[in-house]
Amino acid sequence: MQNLIFVLFRRLRLPLITLIIVYAVSIIGFVLIPGIDDQGNPWKMSFFHAFYFVSFMGTTIGFGEIPYAFTDAQRFWALLTMYATVVAWLYGVGVLLSVFQDKAFLRSLKTHAFNRRIKNIREPFYIICGYGDTGSQLTHALASAGILSVVIDSNEDRINELEADDFLVPPISLCADVSLSEVLENAGVTHPWCLGIITLANDDTVNLTVAVIAELLNPDLRLISQAETPEAEANILSFGANEVINPFETFASRLALALKSPGLYCLYDWMTSPSGMKMREPPVPKAGKWIICGFGRFGRTLYDHLDDEGISLRVIEQDREIRDLPSGSIIGRPTEALALTRAGIEEASGIIAATNEDANNLSIIMTAEEINPSIFCIARENQSKNAHLFQSANLDMLMQRGTVISNTIFAFIKTPMLGDFLRIVSRFKNDKANELVSRIIGVVYDDTPELWEICINEKDAPALFEVVKKQQILVADILCGVAIAECDKSKHSIALALFLKRGKGNVLLPEKNRIIRENDRFLMCGTKEAHQQMLHVVNNINLLESVLSGEDLPAGWLFRKLRENKKAKKNLT
Amino acid sequence: MNSEKVIFAFFIVLALTLNFGFFLGGMDNAAHHNIYELFAAIVISLVSTILKVGDRTHLGAVFLATSLVADLQLIAAAVVWGFTAHVIGEALQGHALATVISLSGGALLANIISVVLLVAETMMVRR
Numbered sequence: 001m002q003n004l005i006f007v008l009f010r011r012l013r014l015p016l017i018t019l020i021i022v023y024a025v026s027i028i029g030f031v032l033i034p035g036i037d038d039q040g041n042p043w044k045m046s047f048f049h050a051f052y053f054v055s056f057m058g059t060t061i062g063f064g065e066i067p068y069a070f071t072d073a074q075r076f077w078a079l080l081t082m083y084a085t086v087v088a089w090l091y092g093v094g095v096l097l098s099v100f101q102d103k104a105f106l107r108s109l110k111t112h113a114f115n116r117r118i119k120n121i122r123e124p125f126y127i128i129c130g131y132g133d134t135g136s137q138l139t140h141a142l143a144s145a146g147i148l149s150v151v152i153d154s155n156e157d158r159i160n161e162l163e164a165d166d167f168l169v170p171p172i173s174l175c176a177d178v179s180l181s182e183v184l185e186n187a188g189v190t191h192p193w194c195l196g197i198i199t200l201a202n203d204d205t206v207n208l209t210v211a212v213i214a215e216l217l218n219p220d221l222r223l224i225s226q227a228e229t230p231e232a233e234a235n236i237l238s239f240g241a242n243e244v245i246n247p248f249e250t251f252a253s254r255l256a257l258a259l260k261s262p263g264l265y266c267l268y269d270w271m272t273s274p275s276g277m278k279m280r281e282p283p284v285p286k287a288g289k290w291i292i293c294g295f296g297r298f299g300r301t302l303y304d305h306l307d308d309e310g311i312s313l314r315v316i317e318q319d320r321e322i323r324d325l326p327s328g329s330i331i332g333r334p335t336e337a338l339a340l341t342r343a344g345i346e347e348a349s350g351i352i353a354a355t356n357e358d359a360n361n362l363s364i365i366m367t368a369e370e371i372n373p374s375i376f377c378i379a380r381e382n383q384s385k386n387a388h389l390f391q392s393a394n395l396d397m398l399m400q401r402g403t404v405i406s407n408t409i410f411a412f413i414k415t416p417m418l419g420d421f422l423r424i425v426s427r428f429k430n431d432k433a434n435e436l437v438s439r440i441i442g443v444v445y446d447d448t449p450e451l452w453e454i455c456i457n458e459k460d461a462p463a464l465f466e467v468v469k470k471q472q473i474l475v476a477d478i479l480c481g482v483a484i485a486e487c488d489k490s491k492h493s494i495a496l497a498l499f500l501k502r503g504k505g506n507v508l509l510p511e512k513n514r515i516i517r518e519n520d521r522f523l524m525c526g527t528k529e530a531h532q533q534m535l536h537v538v539n540n541i542n543l544l545e546s547v548l549s550g551e552d553l554p555a556g557w558l559f560r561k562l563r564e565n566k567k568a569k570k571n572l573t
Numbered sequence: 574m575n576s577e578k579v580i581f582a583f584f585i586v587l588a589l590t591l592n593f594g595f596f597l598g599g600m601d602n603a604a605h606h607n608i609y610e611l612f613a614a615i616v617i618s619l620v621s622t623i624l625k626v627g628d629r630t631h632l633g634a635v636f637l638a639t640s641l642v643a644d645l646q647l648i649a650a651a652v653v654w655g656f657t658a659h660v661i662g663e664a665l666q667g668h669a670l671a672t673v674i675s676l677s678g679g680a681l682l683a684n685i686i687s688v689v690l691l692v693a694e695t696m697m698v699r700r
Contacts, residue, residue: 010627017623024616048655
């Protein structure tokens with residue numbers, strides 16, 4: 001802050017000195033020039049009166065000629081000094097305004113304000129580096145969940161966009177280069193309330209730099225990074241306990257999953273999609289021959305994953321210089337029917353438009369659909385400004401880089417246990433996956449399943465924590481919600497316990513008659529209402545006891561005492 | 574021949590000399606103290622304060638402090654004079670005169686320190 005004041009004063013030096021000199025000369029003039037009072041006697045202005053007159057003349061207020069009307073000599077001097085003082089003031093004000101409009105000065109002001117705001121944060125927050133497509137989707141998702149985010153991007157236009165956007169919890173933003181450790185430090189990497197840093201820059205080297213800086217400044221901080229090349233991914237994973245998301249890998253592996261095991265694919269899709277949407281049947285692609293148009297990073301990853309599943313593939317690529325082009329690839333323009341026909345589009349079951357030009361991708365799909373109307377279409381959307389076009393193209397699956405990354409990250413943030421759960425589930429066979437899917441449907445019907453964690457400790461579930469210490473509670477007991485208290489005796493579950501973490505051990509799908517212990521962590525699945533009900537039950541001791549005993553127990557001390565006496569009397573007789 | 578240094582030193586020394594000139598004389602004789610000199614001392618003191626702002630060194634900070642002290646005292650002296658002459662309405666004498674002189678004396682001390690610092694700085698940079 002002192003820097004800013006010094007800069008301001010340095011610039012104002014000349015204007016201020018000018019002002020003082022002009023004032024001094026004017027005052028002296030008025031003191032020396034004789035005036036005449038109302039009686040006609042000569043009268044000399046004192047310094048006090050001169051200062052008063054020059055003050056209101058210079059600031060253009062102009063009360064009048066005090067205390068007596070001026071002589072012509074005085075008026076002559078007043079004429080000269082009038083212009084001089086007003087111009088001196090305007091010059092000073094002009095320099096002041098230009099200092100405040102100076103870009104460098106403004107940037108220092110903004111940075112200073114930003115640093116102060118970060119220091120004063122007293123709630124958990126995430127740092128997001130990079131505000132492109134992915135960044136903005138993630139920020140919106142976090143804001144609607146009520147979590148504060150700190151956003152940094154080096155592009156001024158994007159930050160302006162953020163400031164114009166509407167958020168439930170307005171994020172704190174700064175336009176700065178994220179690969180400088182000073183910027184990250186000011187953004188709160190070492191802040192006690194920082195929950196994690198998420199780096200989503202388009203350039204993998206920037207992501208790597210951020211990861212290194214974060215690891216050095218605060219090794220315990222959770223880091224989630226985006227990476228587009230396997231080298232960068234391996235690099236960032238090699239130090240610290242970071243999580244890296246490669247959007248092409250994620251999408252390609254999901255697609256392979258969809259072809260191999262639709263049940264698992266359903267699970268993945270539900271668990272990482274944003275909550276609040278109606279559950280939809282995810283489209284199931286058919287096995288058979290698939291055509292991949294474009295052999296860039298996306299095309300390459302798709303080829304690797306689908307080839308591992310044994311799907312028969314044909315690649316169409318325009319550039320014949322690309323390395324590692326698989327044998328049998330067609331060199332040609334995939335937007336034209338000729339190349340598509342040579343690749344065998346009439347018998348293909350699916351086509352993937354994976355080039356990095358949106359117009360080409362759309363053209364490929366349209367051409368393909370003309371030749372083979374029942375083909376399964378997947379296209380890659382590169383820029384979010386074309387989202388509307390892709391919606392109207394009636395695709396079966398759409399790969400939006402931003403959405404894939406943002407949804408995955410948000411799911412991992414909201415429920416950290418999800419990562420472990422999905423890792424275990426990924427080894428399921430298809431029938432086991434289908435069974436799990438049907439169990440989940442049995443609990444949520446057609447809403448999107450909501451996932452939440454519950455930890456049996458004093459902070460998160462005080463009532464349950466207390467009761468668990470005294471008596472034996474089974475998993476089934478807390479799964480039924482408050483229906484009991486409303487005299488509905490049928491104990492049907494409203495939620496499903498997916499995963500239990502007890503110390504170092506994990507239990508998948510804990511059975512209904514498992515005993516709950518202190519400090520257990522559960523991953524639950526159910527509807528939004530189920531979530532709310534469960535929160536009520538584990539926090540409110542009265543409600544909990546009603547649910548457990550099946551009857552409505554009194555809450556106040558008096559009636560409790562009376563009831564105890566009645567019970568004691570009954571036990572005696 | 575650095576013109577900036579010449580101007581800087583000029584204003585500081587001028588502030589001191591004008592201040593001293595005003596202060597010199599009997600404490601009970603208003604004729605010994607010229608109001609124009611007080612006016613000039615105030616103006617030059619303000620100008621030299623502005624010249625001293627913006628120096629981030631420790632020496633610069635002390636310079637600025639002495640200048641501000643001198644400004645404060647001289648302006649206080651002017652205010653007392655103006656108050657006596659206009660609000661109370663009597664000529665400057667006795668108690669009020671003594672107050673004005675003592676305030677300007679205080680400012681004089683601050684200016685002396687300022688000049689001593691200037692000399693010290695010049696000695697440090699022997700060129």
